[in-house]
Each structure stands twice: as structure tokens, then as C-alpha cells.
Amino acid sequence: MNADIHGLSGAYAVDALDDVERAEFERHLGQCPECQDEVASLRAAAVELTHASTVTPPATLRDSVLQQISTVRPLPPVTPPAGEDPAGTAPVTSLETHRRRRNPLVWLVAAAAAAVLAVGGLVWSPWESDEPPPSATEQVLQAKDAQRYEKVVDGARATIVRSVSLGKAVIIADNMPAAPEGKDFQVWFQNPDGEMVSAGLMPHEAKPTVSMVLDGDASQFTGAGITVEPAGGSPAPTSDPVVLFEFS
Amino acid sequence: MVIMSAFSPGQPASGENAAPNQPDLAALLRASARGDERAFAELYDATSRRLYGLVVRVVRDPAQSEEVAQEAYLEIWRSCARFDADRGSAMSWMMTIAHRKAVDRVRSAEAASRREQTYESTTRERAYDVTAEQVERDLDSQRVRRALESLTETQRGAVQLAYFGGYTHTEVAALLGIPLGTAKTRIRDGLIRLRDTLGMQP
Numbered sequence: 001m002n003a004d005i006h007g008l009s010g011a012y013a014v015d016a017l018d019d020v021e022r023a024e025f026e027r028h029l030g031q032c033p034e035c036q037d038e039v040a041s042l043r044a045a046a047v048e049l050t051h052a053s054t055v056t057p058p059a060t061l062r063d064s065v066l067q068q069i070s071t072v073r074p075l076p077p078v079t080p081p082a083g084e085d086p087a088g089t090a091p092v093t094s095l096e097t098h099r100r101r102r103n104p105l106v107w108l109v110a111a112a113a114a115a116v117l118a119v120g121g122l123v124w125s126p127w128e129s130d131e132p133p134p135s136a137t138e139q140v141l142q143a144k145d146a147q148r149y150e151k152v153v154d155g156a157r158a159t160i161v162r163s164v165s166l167g168k169a170v171i172i173a174d175n176m177p178a179a180p181e182g183k184d185f186q187v188w189f190q191n192p193d194g195e196m197v198s199a200g201l202m203p204h205e206a207k208p209t210v211s212m213v214l215d216g217d218a219s220q221f222t223g224a225g226i227t228v229e230p231a232g233g234s235p236a237p238t239s240d241p242v243v244l245f246e247f248s
Numbered sequence: 249m250v251i252m253s254a255f256s257p258g259q260p261a262s263g264e265n266a267a268p269n270q271p272d273l274a275a276l277l278r279a280s281a282r283g284d285e286r287a288f289a290e291l292y293d294a295t296s297r298r299l300y301g302l303v304v305r306v307v308r309d310p311a312q313s314e315e316v317a318q319e320a321y322l323e324i325w326r327s328c329a330r331f332d333a334d335r336g337s338a339m340s341w342m343m344t345i346a347h348r349k350a351v352d353r354v355r356s357a358e359a360a361s362r363r364e365q366t367y368e369s370t371t372r373e374r375a376y377d378v379t380a381e382q383v384e385r386d387l388d389s390q391r392v393r394r395a396l397e398s399l400t401e402t403q404r405g406a407v408q409l410a411y412f413g414g415y416t417h418t419e420v421a422a423l424l425g426i427p428l429g430t431a432k433t434r435i436r437d438g439l440i441r442l443r444d445t446l447g448m449q450p
Contacts, residue, residue, distance in 0.1 A: 007432060007433060007436060008432060009436060010432065010433075010435040010436025010437070010438070010439045010440070011410065011416075011417040011431075011432040011435050011436065013439060014347070014407070014410045014411040014435060014439070015347055015348050015351040015410075015414070016410035016411075016415065016416050016417045016420065016431075016432070016435060017416065017417065018416050018418070036335075040335050040336040040340075041336075041443050041448060042436070042439040042440065042443060043336065043340055043343075043344050044336050044337060044340045044443070044448055045439050045440075045442045045443035045446060045448055046347075046407070046411050046439060046442075047339060047340045047343045047344070048388075048392050048395070048442070048446055048448075049392055049396070049407075049408075049411060049412075049442075050298050050301060050302045050305075050343065051298070051388035051389045051391075051392050052389040052392060052393065053301040053302065053304075053305045053412075054297040054298050054301040055297060055300050055301040055304050056296075056297055056300070057296050057297070057300035057314065057317060058310075058314060060314070061296070061300065061314050061317055061318060062289075062292060062293075062296065064318055065292060065318055065321040065322070066285065066288070066289055066292070068318070068322055069285060069288055069321075069322065069325045070285060072322060072325060072326055073283075073326075074280065074281050074282075074283060074325060074326055074327070074328050074329055075326050075327055075328075075329055075330065076329055077281070077329040077330065078329075078330060208355070209355070
């Protein structure tokens with residue numbers, strides 16, 4: 001697994017990973033100084049490519065940037081943890097940060113990665129002036145015990161990421177088609193008896209990417225599936241699953 | 249031809265801030281972190297053509313590019329203090345933020361429908377600005393172009409589709425008709441070769 005995730009450094013450096021892979025790789029990056037060095041050097045190489053595409057921006061850009069910065073307070077530097085939790089020092093990667101705080105040794109490695117992680121983390125909240133806490137989805141993606149299950153059906157890709165410790169699972173669908181007229185895609189968890197329990201309805205329209213936190217304590221289930229149901233969903237599946245996941 | 253100094257921690261990674269007439273971007277970032285808006289204006293002036301050029305190349309639509317570049321500069325301002333010179337150059341750090349924002353924008357559903365293929369027509373004739381730094385920049389461009397030529401065709405295609413196209417490695421694989429999983433290797437190999445040809449060290 002590690003050799004495999006190592007190979008994502010190049011794609012990560014040029015932002016060519018999807019959200020799930022990105023979260024996975026960032027989790028790895030916090031613990032892998034070699035990947036940190038490699039990512040930094042590959043990013044620098046990619047940036048060199050931009051020498052040939054400089055464009056003068058409209059003057060309005062300068063005006064609005066300089067006007068807006070006066071209303072935004074720069075974040076403080078990332079400092080090593082003192083005894084308590086200083087508010088505002090943890091960007092969106094706060095789960096990582098909390099983990100580091102528990103172990104001073106991990107902090108040393110992590111501090112080296114801080115620049116990388118800060119860049120990785122802060123762009124989660126591009127339009128916010130305050131740091132929001134990580135969303136439920138981000139928490140699951142960043143969980144240390146996050147497990148990933150992926151299925152591809154007719155060009156659409158469904159990925160379930162489950163954290164047993166958080167008792168949560170997230171489904172991420174790429175290139176999901178719209179459900180047929182009068183129908184909805186419904187997600188189900190399967191309990192150990194083989195019974196299907198509703199975990200929520202997918203949005204009706206076709207979207208390039210959908211991510212949704214599933215209803216129910218994900219740690220209790222042994223699998224999941226998606227079926228096509230009459231609009232609004234059903235109490236129990238009325239059709240064969242389009243896709244089935246088995247949690248290992 | 250500009251000879252690159254070896255890329256090592258704490259050293260500028262590109263000719264951008266090594267040139268004598270170029271301000272020290274890292275110092276400007278540090279001043280900005282303390283709230284110095286004038287330093288940030290200077291930083292903007294020294295970097296906006298490259299940053300906006302990258303954003304336009306990825307996003308294409310000029311109106312959206314301006315929004316994205318603005319978001320990027322605000323993010324840079326907010327997180328100036330998080331810049332760590334040991335992890336790479338100031339330019340690289342800023343461009344990474346801008347690139348990520350540009351990619352997020354083109355991948356968002358809304359942009360997918362609004363994105364238009366207007367990049368070539370709107371920017372081709374002003375891709376190079378006539379300024380005092382033109383000669384230096386042309387040299388940099390030539391150096392980069394030669395480095396790109398050292399890549400295999402697939403590596404070059406994969407790197408460009410990923411970096412300037414904003415596509416995921418999975419999409420790059422589909423666009424190039426190569427097996428899933430191969431694109432990420434091509435991107436990585438291509439970047440490594442580029443890095444080594446440009447004389448930057450890991």
C-alpha cells in the first residue's frame with residue numbers, strides 16, 4: 001500500500017488527484033519526509049512551466065486584492081503546541097493537529113510538513129474568512145482508520161470511505177448520471193444479517209461529483225449498496241442493487 | 249541561457265527572485281504576515297503576471313480567472329505566516345495555492361457548464377508582455393521549453409494535461425488513451441525528468 005501511495009506524489013504535486021485520493025495522500029504525507037521533499041521539488045519544477053504563460057491581469061484585480069486584504073487578518077504562524085489548545089492555530093487539518101499534539105515526536109516530523117499541510121488544508125475553505133471546523137466528510141476522509149471501497153459502473157465511480165472509529169461513512173460519486181424520471185438512487189447499509197437499512201438518497205440531478213455522509217452508524221454494518229427506487233425512496237429496497245460494496 | 253542555482257532548502261528555486269532587480273519575495277511574505285499591506289502590494293506587482301497567467305491557462309474564462317486569482321491572493325495574504333522557506337521558494341508556494349484554486353474552480357459543477365474554450369483567442373497575442381524583464385523571461389521560457397522537449401511525448405502530454413488542463417490523473421489516462429494507473433506514473437516521471445533537466449534537486 002505504501003509503495004503504491006508513494007507513486008501519487010507527482011499527481012498530488014500538480015493537483016491531479018480526486019478528493020478521496022488527495023485526503024489519503026495527505027494523511028500519508030504527514031508521516032513521509034521523502035514524499036514531502038519529492039512533492040516540494042516536483043511542485044517547483046511544475047511552477048517553472050509557467051514562465052511561458054505570463055499574462056498581465058486586469059487593473060481591477062490589483063485594486064480589489066489590495067482593498068480586500070485590509071479587511072482580512074493574516075493567520076498567526078503555526079507554533080508548537082503549548083499546554084492548551086490555542087484557538088485559531090489549527091487550519092482545516094485540525095484532526096491532524098490534534099493527533100500531533102498527543103505525541104511530541106510526531107510533532108517534529110509534522111512541523112516539517114506544516115507548510116505542505118497548510119497548503120493542502122487551507123484550500124478546503126477558499127471563500128471563508130474564518131476557519132470552519134472540518135466537515136463530517138473531511139473528518140471521515142482524514143480519519144486514521146479510513147477504509148476505502150471503490151466500484152466503477154458504466155463510467156460512474158462510486159467510492160465509500162468508512163471510519164469505524166468515527167462510526168461514519170461517506171459516499172463520493174463521480175460522473176453519476178441523473179436517476180431515471182420519477183426515481184431516485186438510494187444508498188443502503190447492509191447489517192450482519194444481510195438486511196438492508198436506508199442510508200440516504202442521492203441528489204436527483206446528474207452531477208460531476210457528489211459527496212454525502214451516510215445515515216447510520218457505519219461501524220455496525222458489513223456492506224453497502226445502491227438501488228434505484230421510486231422518487232423519495234423506499235423503506236426497503238425494491239430492486240436489485242446497481243452496485244454492492246462489501247466492507248472487509 | 250540562465251544557469252539555475254541548485255535548488256536547496258532556503259534557496260530561491262527559480263530565477264524569479266534570484267534576479268538582482270527582483271524583490272525578495274520571501275521577505276515580502278514575512279512582512280505581509282505582520283500586516284504590511286505595502287509589502288503585499290509589492291509582492292503582487294512582482295508575481296501577478298505569472299500567477300494570473302497560470303490561472304487563465306487553467307480556468308480560461310477571463311471573468312472567472314479574475315475571481316480565482318483574487319481568491320488566491322487573499323489566501324496568500326491570510327496564510328503568509330505559514331510560508332516556510334525550507335520547503336521551497338516563495339514563488340512555488342504562491343503558485344501552488346493559485347493552482348489549487350484554479351483546479352478547484354474548473355472541477356466545480358457550476359464552472360463545468362460555464363467554462364469556455366476562449367483561452368487561445370483572448371491570451372495568445374498578449375502572452376508575453378513587453379517589459380524590461382522580457383529578455384530574462386524569454387530565456388526562462390526557452391530553458392523550460394528545452395526541458396519539456398526532454399520528456400517523452402506521453403510524459404509531456406500527461407504533465408501538461410494535469411497541470412494546465414486541471415484534469416485528474418484518471419481523466420488524463422482517458423484523454424491519452426493509456427491504462428488507468430499509468431497516467432500517475434507518467435506525470436510523476438515527467439515531473440522528475442523536468443526537475444532534473446532544470447537542474448533542481450529533490
